[in-house]
Amino acid sequence: MPFIPHTEEDVAEMLASIGARSIDELFDEIPAELKTGKLTQVPPGLSEMEISRLMYERAQQDGFYLSFIGAGAYEHHIPAAVWQITTRGEFYSSYTPYQAEASQGTLQLLYEYQTMMASLTGMDVSNASLYDGASALAEAALMAVRQHRTSRRILVPQTVHPVYRSVMRTIVRNQAIEVVEVPYDPATGQVAIDKLDQFAQEEFAALIIPQPNFFGVLEQVDALTDWAHDKQSLAVAVVNPVSLAMLKPPGEWGRRGADIAVGEGQPLGIPLSSGGPYFGFMTCKQELVRQMPGRIIGRTTDLEGKEGFALTLQAREQHIRRSKATSNICTNQGLMVTAATIYMSLLGPEGLYRVAAYSHANTVALVEQLEKLPGVKKAFHSPFFHEAALQLSVPADKVLNGLKAQGVLGGVLLENYYPDLKNTLLICATETKTVEDLDKYTEVLRQALAASA
Amino acid sequence: MLIFEHSRKNRRNYSQAPATRPAKNDIPDHLKRKSIPLLPEVSEMDTVRHYTRLSQKNFSIDTEFYPLGSCTMKYNPRACNSLAMLPQFLSRHPLAPEDTGQGFLACMYDLQEILKDVTGMAAVSLTSMAGAQGELIGITMIRAYHEAHGDTERTEIIIPDAAHGTNPATAVMCGYKVIEIPTNRDGDVDMDALKAAVGPKTAGLMLTNPSTLGVFEKKVAEMSRIVHAAGGLLYYDGANLNAVLGKVKPGDMGFDVIHMNLHKTFSTPHGGGGPGAAPVGVGERLLPYLPVPIVAHEQGVYRWLTEKDRPQTIGRLSAHMGNAGVLLRAYIYVRLLGAEGMHRISEYATLNANYLMAELRKLGFEIAYPNRRASHEFIVTMKEIKDRTGVTAMNLAKRLLDKGFHAPTTYFPLLVPECLLIEPAETESKETLDRFVAAMKEILDEIATQPDMIKAAPHDMPLRKIDDVKAARELDLVWEPAG
Numbered sequence: 001m002p003f004i005p006h007t008e009e010d011v012a013e014m015l016a017s018i019g020a021r022s023i024d025e026l027f028d029e030i031p032a033e034l035k036t037g038k039l040t041q042v043p044p045g046l047s048e049m050e051i052s053r054l055m056y057e058r059a060q061q062d063g064f065y066l067s068f069i070g071a072g073a074y075e076h077h078i079p080a081a082v083w084q085i086t087t088r089g090e091f092y093s094s095y096t097p098y099q100a101e102a103s104q105g106t107l108q109l110l111y112e113y114q115t116m117m118a119s120l121t122g123m124d125v126s127n128a129s130l131y132d133g134a135s136a137l138a139e140a141a142l143m144a145v146r147q148h149r150t151s152r153r154i155l156v157p158q159t160v161h162p163v164y165r166s167v168m169r170t171i172v173r174n175q176a177i178e179v180v181e182v183p184y185d186p187a188t189g190q191v192a193i194d195k196l197d198q199f200a201q202e203e204f205a206a207l208i209i210p211q212p213n214f215f216g217v218l219e220q221v222d223a224l225t226d227w228a229h230d231k232q233s234l235a236v237a238v239v240n241p242v243s244l245a246m247l248k249p250p251g252e253w254g255r256r257g258a259d260i261a262v263g264e265g266q267p268l269g270i271p272l273s274s275g276g277p278y279f280g281f282m283t284c285k286q287e288l289v290r291q292m293p294g295r296i297i298g299r300t301t302d303l304e305g306k307e308g309f310a311l312t313l314q315a316r317e318q319h320i321r322r323s324k325a326t327s328n329i330c331t332n333q334g335l336m337v338t339a340a341t342i343y344m345s346l347l348g349p350e351g352l353y354r355v356a357a358y359s360h361a362n363t364v365a366l367v368e369q370l371e372k373l374p375g376v377k378k379a380f381h382s383p384f385f386h387e388a389a390l391q392l393s394v395p396a397d398k399v400l401n402g403l404k405a406q407g408v409l410g411g412v413l414l415e416n417y418y419p420d421l422k423n424t425l426l427i428c429a430t431e432t433k434t435v436e437d438l439d440k441y442t443e444v445l446r447q448a449l450a451a452s453a
Numbered sequence: 454m455l456i457f458e459h460s461r462k463n464r465r466n467y468s469q470a471p472a473t474r475p476a477k478n479d480i481p482d483h484l485k486r487k488s489i490p491l492l493p494e495v496s497e498m499d500t501v502r503h504y505t506r507l508s509q510k511n512f513s514i515d516t517e518f519y520p521l522g523s524c525t526m527k528y529n530p531r532a533c534n535s536l537a538m539l540p541q542f543l544s545r546h547p548l549a550p551e552d553t554g555q556g557f558l559a560c561m562y563d564l565q566e567i568l569k570d571v572t573g574m575a576a577v578s579l580t581s582m583a584g585a586q587g588e589l590i591g592i593t594m595i596r597a598y599h600e601a602h603g604d605t606e607r608t609e610i611i612i613p614d615a616a617h618g619t620n621p622a623t624a625v626m627c628g629y630k631v632i633e634i635p636t637n638r639d640g641d642v643d644m645d646a647l648k649a650a651v652g653p654k655t656a657g658l659m660l661t662n663p664s665t666l667g668v669f670e671k672k673v674a675e676m677s678r679i680v681h682a683a684g685g686l687l688y689y690d691g692a693n694l695n696a697v698l699g700k701v702k703p704g705d706m707g708f709d710v711i712h713m714n715l716h717k718t719f720s721t722p723h724g725g726g727g728p729g730a731a732p733v734g735v736g737e738r739l740l741p742y743l744p745v746p747i748v749a750h751e752q753g754v755y756r757w758l759t760e761k762d763r764p765q766t767i768g769r770l771s772a773h774m775g776n777a778g779v780l781l782r783a784y785i786y787v788r789l790l791g792a793e794g795m796h797r798i799s800e801y802a803t804l805n806a807n808y809l810m811a812e813l814r815k816l817g818f819e820i821a822y823p824n825r826r827a828s829h830e831f832i833v834t835m836k837e838i839k840d841r842t843g844v845t846a847m848n849l850a851k852r853l854l855d856k857g858f859h860a861p862t863t864y865f866p867l868l869v870p871e872c873l874l875i876e877p878a879e880t881e882s883k884e885t886l887d888r889f890v891a892a893m894k895e896i897l898d899e900i901a902t903q904p905d906m907i908k909a910a911p912h913d914m915p916l917r918k919i920d921d922v923k924a925a926r927e928l929d930l931v932w933e934p935a936g
Contacts, residue, residue, distance in 0.1 A: 002794045003528050004801050005882040014808040014883060023800045026807050027700060029669050029826050037700040038796070041570035045791025048532045055785065058556030059541035065553060069546045072772055079469050081501050083538070089515025090508035093529050095859075096726040100919040101911050102854050105510035106725040112456050115931040119491035125930045128726070131582040134772040142626075163772050170744075170768035174593055174627040218484055246478070248486050264772065271538075274557050275547030275773025276582070277728035289930070295726065299932075300924035303909070303917035312924040318585070318622035319865070323631045328622035331583040331716065335724025345456055345493045345500045351470035352492060361475035383481050404550060412548050431471060 002045060066437060067409040068366070070387045070428025071214070072133065072161050073275065074267045076242065076355055077432055078339075079346045082269045086339040096295075096334070100310040101302075106334065107309035110297040113341040120244045120344075121237070121261040122251020123283035127294035129332040133264030134167035136280030137208065137238055139293050139327055140260045141172050141179075143284075144206035144234040146291050146326070151203040151233070153178045157191040159213035160238055162417040180204070186420070189217040189380030189389065196227055206234040209258065211250070212243060215414075215426065216363075216387025217380055225254030237261040241268050241281065243385055245352040246360070251285075260284045269343025270336050279333035279340065290316060293327030358431035359386040362438065366429045369442045373449060379414075379424050387428040389414060389421070394452035396423040402448030408441055455932055456503050460494040468497070491934070510915055511725070512859045518885050520809075522830040522862040522874025523617065523665060525695045525717035530786060533720070537781035547773040551756050557777070558755035562748040564784040565732075571795075572691075572711050573704025574734030578743045580775040584692060587712025587731030588623040588659070591688045593767050594710060594735065594742040595657045596627060598686065601741075601765070607656035607685070613642050615666055615866040620659045620690060629656060636868055640668040640822045648679060655685035662706065663693045663828035665866045666821070667806070667874065677707025686710070686738065691731075694718040695878070696803060696829035699796040709736045718798075719783035730779040741765035746774050801879035802829035805886060809877055812890045816897060821869045830876035832869050833861075839871050842904045846871040849896055851910035851918060856892040 006014075011023070020026055027035070046054070067075060085091070090105060097103030097110075110128045117126040130136040141154045154172065156165055158181050169179050180199075185192040190213070207228035211221050221237075228235040237250035237258040250258035266278040284292055290313065298312030318325040347355065363386045370376050375393030392399060396413055403410040411427035418424075429438065478485070493500070512519065519526035545554055561579060568577045581587040592610065599607045610624040611632045621631045632655075634646040642660070651658075658680045662670045670676070680687055689703040689711035695718045703711040715721045716729040735743055745766045746757035757774065760766055787795065806827040813833060814820050821832035835846045850860030850873070862874040877886060899907055911917065 001797055002790050003530065003880045004794075004797055005880070006801060006804070010883040011804065014804055018807045018811045020807070023804050026800075026803045026826055029671060030697070030701060031671060031674070034674065034701050034706060036705045037573070037697065037702045039570050039699050039792045042567050042787065042792040042795055045794045046788050048789065051532065051785055051788045052536060054788070055536040055539060055560075058559055059539040061556035062541045062545060062554050064541060064544060065549065067544075067546050067549065069548050071548055073547055075544075075546070077469075079497075081497065085501065085504050085508065087534060088505070088508045090511040090513045091725055092534070092722045093514035094511045094725045095513075095519065095521060095524060095526065095723045098862075099512070099850065099854065099860055100921065101851065101914045101916050102512040102859055103510075103725070104916060105507040108455070108510075109504070109507055109725075111930075111932070115455075115457065116490070116492055118931045122488075131586060131728075132772050135582070135586070135770065161772070163769060167769050167772065170593065170770060171589070174596060176628060218481070222483065244486065245490065246480060246486055248484055249488075249490075252488075271543040271778075272546045273543050274545045274549075274554060274777040275775070276771065277730075277776035277778050278772075279728075289928070296930060298924035299929040300920050300927075302919050306916055308916045308919045310919045310921040310924045312921065312928070312930075314925075318618035320618070321622075322618045323621035323625045325618070325622040325625075328585040328589060328619045328626050329583070330585045330617075330619050331727040331729040333582075333724075333728045334726030335722060336728060338725060342500065342504050345495060345504070346466050346469050346497060347492070348465060348494045349489050349492045350465055350494075352490070354470040354474060357475045357478065358471050360480075361477075364479065383479070383484070385480065400550075404553070409546065409549055409553070 065407055065409045066440065068411050068427045068429055068441060069409050071412045071426055072264060073272055075272060075430050075432055076267055078269050078271060081346060082339050082342045085342055086335060091338050092335065097311060100308065104309060107297050109338060109341055111299055111309050113337050114297060116344050117281050118283050120241060120249065121283045122249030122257060123261055124286040125289045126283040127292050127296050129337045130280035130282055130294050130329065131333060132278045132280045134164040136262035136282050137164045138168040138171035140236045140262045140282065141168055141206060143260060143291050144236060145177055147234060147288060148205035151205045152176065153180055153204045154206050155180050155182060155199060155204045156208040157182045157184060159184045159191055159215060160208055160210045161214045188382045189215045190219050190382055191224065193220060193223060204233045206236045208236045208238060210238040211247060212240065212385040212387065215380060215389045216384040218383045218385055221253045225258055229254065229256055234259040239263045241265055242352060242356050245356040247385065259288060265340050268340035270339060277333055277336055279336040291326055293329055294332055355431050362429035362431065362433050363388055366427065366438050366441065369438060370445060373446055375449060387426060390425050390427060392423045394449060396425055398452055399448045402451055403444050406444040408444050456493045456495060457932055459499050459503060462494060464494040464496060466497045517857060517859050518881060518889055519859040520861045520875045520877050522876040523692055525876060525878055527720050527878040528880040529720050529722045530789060533782040533785045536785050537778050542781060555755055558748055560781055560784045562750050562755055564780055565748055567787050568713065568732050568734060571698065572734040573702025574711060575737055575740055576743055577732050577734045578747050579732045579780055580744050580771050581712060581731040581733050582771060582776050583727060583729040584712055584714045584731045585619040585623060586770060587733050588619055589626060590733050590744055590770060591710040591712060592623055592627040594739045595686045597742045597767050598739055599656055607654055609654045610656055611650050611658045615664055615868050616659060616661060617665060617690065617692060640664065640666040640825055641670055641672060642676065644672055647676060651679055651683040651685065655683050657686040657688055659688040659690060661690040661693055663696045667828050667830040667832055668822055668825045669828055673706050692717060693828065696799055698799045700799050704736060709738050715779060715783040720786050721779045721782045728776045728779050730776045730783065742767050744768060744770055798879050805877040805879060805881060806830055809875060809886050813893060816894050821872060830874055833873045833875060834869050835871035838900060842900055844900050844904050844907050846873055848907050848910055852896050852907050853892065854911045855913040858889055858892055
């Protein structure tokens with residue numbers, strides 16, 4: 001019996017103590033007509049050897065590709081120590097740190113994480129994670145509406161990740177919060193600042209500001225932040241944490257800095273893994289801390305004055321405030337935060353800078369090489385960071401298929417999200433790519449373009 | 454010491470990250486970062502030592518018996534982890550074409566089908582990343598259903614007072630008003646109160662069964678009839694599925710939507726607070742609204758169904774498809790157990806809970822619902838002990854830490870004063886349960902002879918009792934360098 005240790009003698013002794021004749025009898029309070037739960041679609045159990053074989057076959061079927069896909073999930077080298085430590089039983093199989101004295105490992109780690117994220121984003125405080133970047137943006141929208149006295153509207157550029165916008169809509173719609181979109185400038189790939197003028201007389205709880213945006217383009221974050229503040233709206237930043245080693249952090253945007261920063265933590269030592277588990281991060285200014293959802297760890301002392309850590313400001317949370325909580329979130333993404341904290345510690349500020357810088361330099365080099373091929377040009381004339389949109393003069397979906405046949409995943413078809421951006425690929429090269437990798441991409445793209453001509 | 458206190462300026466980890474900086478940095482100057490972020494400057498050796506030693510300060514299932522009620526702290530099989538972390542699974546980008554992920558998608562599809570069987574529901578979406586998000590999905594779908602039927606006056610969700618805090622928090626987050634109904638002395642929902650609460654404003658009822666009190670709601674079929682007759686829908690919080698897996702199916706109990714907690718029933722790791730996964734199953738009424746993406750298997754090929762395929766979907770709740778790695782672990786777990794193994798889960802979880810309840814009752818602990826069977830968990834109340842000696846459930850919990858056991862859940866559900874919600878889970882042996890009982894006996898003796906010592910527990914942990922009042926009053930949420 002997998003994982004159940006009871007012998008027949010154990011069962012007999014236990015039933016005797018209970019005063020029942022069989023295990024079945026322990027279910028006698030369930031009405032007989034409801035006992036229809038027998039499983040019919042579950043195959044017989046496999047030994048570990050057998051399931052290993054099956055999973056190896058399925059993994060092998062999927063294989064490996066040379067991937068240049070970014071679009072919100074990024075391939076970075078993950079040091080071996082990160083997951084060896086993170087999957088230690090004491091981290092892997094521990095629970096939410098409700099009993100602080102039995103969880104000082106996790107609690108201290110989360111305090112260190114909060115410190116790192118607050119600094120990385122240029123903010124005052126951080127929570128201990130949300131589910132992912134998309135739901136973190138939704139939570140930031142809800143937070144902004146709670147904080148703003150009058151408006152229940154969120155203004156979001158179309159340069160924010162399309163699925164993040166969709167998730168935000170799904171979640172905030174329940175509370176009759178309106179999401180208004182701002183188009184982008186097709187020449188620059190940035191939020192059209194002149195298009196913001198049409199909203200001059202309208203109220204919003206928040207303006208969402210991505211950096212870099214979904215196209216990899218750098219936005220005019222100072223102007224956007226000030227525009228929001230001039231209208232008494234909050235400025236909510238959506239950022240890539242690795243990029244913050246090189247880019248000005250949200251806390252330094254505009255005159256006063258953004259109010260809330262959210263984003264996807266996956267680039268910090270989390271494997272791509274078909275889309276999850278990742279983690280969402282949220283940091284904010286001190287004055288907003290009581291509105292922030294999620295767990296927050298505080299440093300304190302014990303009875304004897306020794307330094308210790310505990311969950312704090314729990315009056316925001318569902319287990320204390322129930323229907324008056326800032327969010328319903330309970331389980332978050334604790335193990336992923338553990339990995340990210342170890343990753344950030346192993347890289348340090350200089351290491352993270354180099355990861356960001358080489359990701360950017362490789363993308364710049366790849367774009368330069370690819371633009372020399374016939375019919376390939378940058379879609380937008382703007383500075384970009386570690387991701388770029390390239391327009392092709394031939395059907396891009398066929399080109400991607402041609403690349404895939406050669407073991408290269410060439411990028412994402414932007415037309416899937418932006419119908420006007422025909423035959424445009426979003427490509428990304430991280431620090432994991434070598435000169436040979438970039439040359440391979442260039443060569444197979446040349447062949448695919450020639451085949452389409 | 455904090456990791457930052459091990460830092461030395463310019464100390465670097467040379468084998469991680471490229472050897473030099475790139476030649477140029479073409480970021481426009483006004484967008485460049487000028488400050489250095491506060492990340493540790495520590496050697497790899499010191500980083501590994503620091504986090505390894507931190508891990509050793511944690512209690513965990515791998516090291517201690519962890520009878521947290523409502524959390525289902527069962528053994529996390531190691532194979533689930535190593536196989537979910539096969540390099541091909543780990544390296545796959547979520548936006549890679551579907552034909553490069555047929556192996557992964559086969560696992561997801563199989564899991565969907567298995568969960569349909571487990572729940573007795575018509576369809577399952579794997580996208581939810583935690584129980585609370587599963588609840589959000591369920592209530593959002595209920596809203597979509599009523600809106601599609603032009604039923605805009607339904608503004609209330611009925612929730613028993615014993616419910617987990619996420620239930621009312623979710624209802625409010627979804628724009629509903631919470632109507633709380635009481636629980637009677639036997640631990641069941643008060644049916645008269647339910648009948649009085651139900652009406653034209655009822656959007657739905659959220660129910661946990663077995664309830665958070667550790668007992669089976671015997672009148673669940675009648676509750677279903679009452680709510681449906683009034684035009685409302687039924688949400689099942691599957692947190693306690695471990696008690697009835699393979700015995701009862703929520704679909705057969707009349708529920709319209711259910712979430713399961715894979716990080717409970719399906720043994721994916723708790724990880725110090727996640728990641729979870731909480732697939733949502735629906736009956737026919739809510740089928741059109743199920744969130745995307747969902748895996749389909751058509752002519753031998755697996756693919757994701759999206760908004761185009763499911764035009765009435767409530768949409769997406771995740772940037773990609775949910776916590777894929779967690780779902781893989783749950784799939785491997787189910788394949789290891791097989792049908793016969795899964796049927797045994799509820800049997801042995803219930804056996805362990807009833808045995809522990811019987812033994813603790815013999816010691817003299819007061820069982821909150823003494824005339825009921827335990828499901829997979831049960832409640833002990835310390836009220837009489839507190840009134841007599843001043844020793845509280847929290848004091849006992851802290852003393853259990855000294856004895857090498859993680860405490861049960863305390864002060865939840867709120868209905869029972871000074872309560873301990875105890876869930877042993879099926880992977881614990883009789884000897885472990887007996888050792889726990891022996892430790893509880895020691896504590897009873899200590900309460901009789903040294904109550905003040907108990908009130909000052911814990912004594913043998915690395916730290917004494919943590920001052921969480923101070924943690925809230927004097928907020929210290931980030932470390933700051935001196936000066």
